[in-house]
Amino acid sequence: MKFKYKSFWRKSGLKGKWGNIYLEHLSHFKPINFLEIGVFCGVTARNTCDYLNKIHGDKFSYIGIDLFGGKKNTANNEVEPDFLKDQKFSNPFKNLYYNHILKENLNSIESNTKFLKKYKKNVKLIAGDTNSELKKINLSNIDYTFLDGGHSYDTVTSDLEILYSNLKGKNKIVLCDDYGQASMITEVKSAIDDFVNKNRINLKVIKDRFAELTF
Numbered sequence: 001m002k003f004k005y006k007s008f009w010r011k012s013g014l015k016g017k018w019g020n021i022y023l024e025h026l027s028h029f030k031p032i033n034f035l036e037i038g039v040f041c042g043v044t045a046r047n048t049c050d051y052l053n054k055i056h057g058d059k060f061s062y063i064g065i066d067l068f069g070g071k072k073n074t075a076n077n078e079v080e081p082d083f084l085k086d087q088k089f090s091n092p093f094k095n096l097y098y099n100h101i102l103k104e105n106l107n108s109i110e111s112n113t114k115f116l117k118k119y120k121k122n123v124k125l126i127a128g129d130t131n132s133e134l135k136k137i138n139l140s141n142i143d144y145t146f147l148d149g150g151h152s153y154d155t156v157t158s159d160l161e162i163l164y165s166n167l168k169g170k171n172k173i174v175l176c177d178d179y180g181q182a183s184m185i186t187e188v189k190s191a192i193d194d195f196v197n198k199n200r201i202n203l204k205v206i207k208d209r210f211a212e213l214t215f
């Protein structure tokens with residue numbers, strides 16, 4: 001079954017062909033319990049829930065964690081993709097609609113809760129910095145993680161270490177964004193390479209962008 005990634009007139013980290021490449025990857029693993037680190041405006045969350053609902057009906061869970069506009073624990077060493085800086089849209093109609101008519105911050109927990117309300121029984125959104133909050137979440141049954149939150153070396157390392165301490169030896173998948181040339185963030189790549197070498201993890205590069213790690 002082919003599933004098409006939709007943008008829902010919001011912003012997404014997975015533009016153009018990347019959404020479909022992500023969904024194709026997800027469809028190889030068909031996870032029941034899913035974690036997204038870095039929800040942003042919820043577009044990948046919504047596409048993921050639509051897909052998991054299609055294949056599992058009501059029997060899936062989605063956990064998403066994001067700062068949702070709150071404060072980071074770490075000082076100023078975070079590396080942010082440019083599209084995160086302001087709620088600016090190249091499309092003037094979107095700008096008018098979200099910034100002047102609805103006055104809605106698409107990265108807020110309220111906006112994401114509303115956007116995902118169709119799946120409210122399956123979805124749990126957590127506001128906070130993964131450097132302190134990720135270890136408080138029960139990760140033991142997570143089958144598949146999309147790691148796309150803080151992009152600094154320290155945050156990526158911390159997220160991977162926490163995931164690994166919960167999922168080690170369970171044959172679970174962590175898909176990391178911004179590893180390969182297509183969207184590489186040097187700090188992300190270095191953190192992943194150091195983590196993988198230290199723990200002797202299997203790494204597969206997907207379409208020159210994502211790093212697939214098997215724990």
Ligand SMILES: C[S@@+](CC[C@H](N)C(=O)[O-])C[C@H]1O[C@@H](n2cnc3c(N)ncnc32)[C@H](O)[C@@H]1O
Pocket residue numbers: 011012013014036037038039040041042043044065066067068069072078081084107128129130131148149150151155
């Ligand atoms: C690249 S965006 C995520 C894009 C999203 N996965 C998608 O596909 O549309 C990164 C998100 O990570 C969040 N973030 C950055 N640092 C974080 C941290 N330390 N803890 C939790 N979330 C963080 C940002 O607020 C932002 O929404």
